[in-house]
Amino acid sequence: MLVEEVFEGYKRQFIETGEPVSVNFRTLVPDMKSKERFTHLIHSYPAKLLCNIPYYFLSTTDLFCPYEGFVLDPFSGTGTVLLEAIASGRNAYGADANPLAILISKVKTTYIPKDELLDTLSAILTRARRDHSVFPPDEMIGEWFSESTINQLHRLEVSIGKVRKAKQKDFFLLCFSNLIKKVSFADPTISVPVKLNPNRFAEGSERRESAQFRLKTLQDVDVYDKFESICMLNIARVDSLKDLDKRVSAEVISNDARNLTRHLTGGELLDDGSVDLIFTSPPYAGAQKYIRASRLNLYWLGTKESAAIRGLNDKNIGREDYHRAQTLQRIETGISAADAVLENLYSKGKAERACIVGTYLNEMKAALDESYRVLKSGGYMILVIGNNTVSGISFNTQDYLTTYLQSKGMHLEFKLIDDIKSYGLMTKRNKTANTISSEWVLVLKK
Numbered sequence: 053m054l055v056e057e058v059f060e061g062y063k064r065q066f067i068e069t070g071e072p073v074s075v076n077f078r079t080l081v082p083d084m085k086s087k088e089r090f091t092h093l094i095h096s097y098p099a100k101l102l103c104n105i106p107y108y109f110l111s112t113t114d115l116f117c118p119y120e121g122f123v124l125d126p127f128s129g130t131g132t133v134l135l136e137a138i139a140s141g142r143n144a145y146g147a148d149a150n151p152l153a154i155l156i157s158k159v160k161t162t163y164i165p166k167d168e169l170l171d172t173l174s175a176i177l178t179r180a181r182r183d184h185s186v187f188p189p190d191e192m193i194g195e196w197f198s199e200s201t202i203n204q205l206h207r208l209e210v211s212i213g214k215v216r217k218a219k220q221k222d223f224f225l226l227c228f229s230n231l232i233k234k235v236s237f238a239d240p241t242i243s244v245p246v247k248l249n250p251n252r253f254a255e256g257s258e259r260r261e262s263a264q265f266r267l268k269t270l271q272d273v274d275v276y277d278k279f280e281s282i283c284m285l286n287i288a289r290v291d292s293l294k295d296l297d298k299r300v301s302a303e304v305i306s307n308d309a310r311n312l313t314r315h316l317t318g319g320e321l322l323d324d325g326s327v328d329l330i331f332t333s334p335p336y337a338g339a340q341k342y343i344r345a346s347r348l349n350l351y352w353l354g355t356k357e358s359a360a361i362r363g364l365n366d367k368n369i370g371r372e373d374y375h376r377a378q379t380l381q382r383i384e385t386g387i388s389a390a391d392a393v394l395e396n397l398y399s400k401g402k403a404e405r406a407c408i409v410g411t412y413l414n415e416m417k418a419a420l421d422e423s424y425r426v427l428k429s430g431g432y433m434i435l436v437i438g439n440n441t442v443s444g445i446s447f448n449t450q451d452y453l454t455t456y457l458q459s460k461g462m463h464l465e466f467k468l469i470d471d472i473k474s475y476g477l478m479t480k481r482n483k484t485a486n487t488i489s490s491e492w493v494l495v496l497k498k
């Protein structure tokens with residue numbers, strides 16, 4: 053069956069039953085089973101979108117977006133949608149509030165010839181190995197890396213800084229960032245930096261011994277060697293982009309979904325009605341700490357001041373750290389079902405939770421307004437989103453966002469639901485994400 057017919061079937065079923073159509077994206081797109089696809093694995097990041105989902109929608113001819121049309125992901129994270137868009141022959145725009153995410157998206161969608169990268173890599177390593185400068189003590193990172201690692205990271209940072217070609221410099225900065233957690237004392241199984249603690253595991257257990265061994269080897273690790281291996285893997289990944297259609301390209305145009313500019317440098321706004329399709333997986337309220345999770349990476353990528361990190365966090369929709377004074381202001385969203393939940397939270401003395409989810413919804417409304425503005429009339433908006441539970445109360449984010457978009461005149465074509473609980477893969481995420489157990493795909497038309 054043609055994929056267009058499958059989507060027609062979803063639409064019919066949704067109209068007939070009024071219920072979201074149950075799907076499993078991992079099995080729907082069987083030819084995506086192999087894990088490596090282009091540059092998707094070039095850098096880790098919390099809550100990446102399953103690439104099967106945009107791939108599936110974009111495998112239609114012109115149902116959702118014509119070839120060489122424009123797809124926008126206003127919360128583009130690591131650029132999963134951007135890459136699938138260019139791989140399917142569409143242009144892509146992205147926006148993200150996290151500079152690390154912007155860097156990943158750019159590098160992920162930029163082809164650079166292998167030979168050029170190999171030459172530059174060799175120059176970077178030679179310069180770094182010859183450098184004997186010492187990094188001045190800094191409390192912020194002293195506890196996360198050994199002294200020898202800090203000095204090697206510093207020399208690599210200086211050496212990469214000397215690369216003149218901007219695209220190449222970004223590529224090596226990304227590989228450098230990829231290295232940071234691997235040579236730090238942070239627990240590799242936790243997304244936000246938390247010190248690896250062998251005492252968490254039972255005495256004499258294999259896990260305790262392996263944690264102790266890891267901490268010992270990290271005292272004296274050859275950072276340059278590790279950097280080189282990461283670069284070699286990523287050079288091969290970037291090389292896989294060489295056969296993509298050269299008529300289309302991807303660009304990150306903004307660092308705030310609420311203000312979509314033509315270019316990342318700011319200035320003029322992206323034109324009204326200039327985008328064919330919006331495809332995004334927005335943040336959830338309080339579910340992922342994107343800036344905190346990237347803190348060590350951002351430090352080595354140049355954001356060394358805590359105030360600058362706080363500034364980035366304040367722009368992050370879904371953040372959960374508010375001053376007490378902020379939590380005392382009563383929030384309303386104008387979405388009655390959500391306001392009823394807020395009322396319930398206030399009545400139970402949970403003003404902080406109410407502030408987190410209420411601010412989240414109001415900021416998401418502003419972002420959706422901006423997406424709506426740039427979407428063509430007749431264009432689709434596809435949102436992949438879960439629900440969370442807040443202080444034991446279900447917070448039906450997908451329902452509130454649907455209601456809001458309908459109030460703007462958008463038509464709900466259909467909803468899909470993917471029960472991610474059943475994969476048995478999501479335990480870690482469920483823990484950090486307040487038991488997000490289903491993912492919804494909302495398909496609306498302007």
Ligand SMILES: C[S@@+](CC[C@H](N)C(=O)[O-])C[C@H]1O[C@@H](n2cnc3c(N)ncnc32)[C@H](O)[C@@H]1O
Nearest residue numbers: 100101127129130132148149150308309368369
């Ligand atoms: C669920 S993630 C997107 C993941 C992405 N689809 C991927 O596959 O990597 C949500 C993203 O929204 C970003 N974000 C939060 N607030 C934002 C804002 N005001 N403007 C743009 N992006 C924002 C976060 O930094 C995060 O990268």
